[in-house]
Amino acid sequence: MPSIKRLSSVCHSAAHHAVSALSYVHPHLGQACDAAGVESSAVDLLAEDIYPSSLPRLEPLALALTALRDRFGAILTSEGFAPSDLHRALLHFEFSPELPDYFCRRCSAVIVATNGKSFMHAVDWLGASVMPNPSLQRTASPTAEL
Known part of the structure; x- marks a missing residue:
């Protein structure tokens, strides 16, 4: 197995790809959040069903999230x-x-x-590095319940 530090690169790349136009997540995820009356949503890249259960189902978003998970797998594999x-x-x-x-x-x-x-790692809508949401710190614990 490669150095565990390479996962920092995976994390960085995943955030950047997720906000890029190449992920096709936007505008669909924002529209689904707006329809649900929420301002945020989490996507579990390791889940069998990646689609957030709290959001209305939009086929373009479902396809984009599946592609995002596949791209994450490719990024992960490229780092070993x-x-x-x-x-x-x-x-x-x-x-x-x-x-x-x-x-x-x-x-x-x-x-x-x-x-x-x-x-x-966190990025803004232009791909610039920003501080991660502090409330997510608990999710960084391996024992945290989601």
Whole structure:
């Protein structure tokens, strides 16, 4: 297995890809959050059904999230890891009515390895690094309930 520090790169890349236009998550996730009356949503990249259960089902979003999970798997593999090396892999998207076209204000990525080592990285809607949402710190614990 490669150095566990490479998971920091995976975390960084996952957050960047999630906010990029290449992920096709936007504007669909923002629209689904708006329809549900919420300003944020989390996506569990290791879940069998990646679609957030609290959101109305939109087919373009379902397809985009499946592609996002596949891309995350490719990023993970490119760094020498497998999903079985992870305890948790979450993306948390936050939206703001001030931003145009349902772009997210912040996307925070949280990865916890099976050895308990955790990584967090966050980017804004332009891909610039920002501070992760402090409330997500608890999800970085391998024993945290989601």
